[in-house]
Amino acid sequence: MTGFPLYNPNAIYCVRMANYGSLCPNCQKPFRTPRAKLCAECGYTLPEGTLAGPLKERDD
Numbered sequence: 001m002t003g004f005p006l007y008n009p010n011a012i013y014c015v016r017m018a019n020y021g022s023l024c025p026n027c028q029k030p031f032r033t034p035r036a037k038l039c040a041e042c043g044y045t046l047p048e049g050t051l052a053g054p055l056k057e058r059d060d
Contacts, residue, residue: 021052030055 021031
């Protein structure tokens with residue numbers, strides 16, 4: 001998810017999905033926080049009064 005290799009199996013517990021917002025509709029990268037209004041990757045701004053919300057697990 002972060003693109004950084006985890007060499008220690010226990011390090012996965014440090015990467016919590018609840019800390020990230022939903023996927024940006026423009027670039028498909030997660031917002032930095034669930035309360036974000038602006039995507040840090042591409043600069044996409046959510047509509048007025050809208051928050052990113054929590055990141056959900058993929059249904060692959």
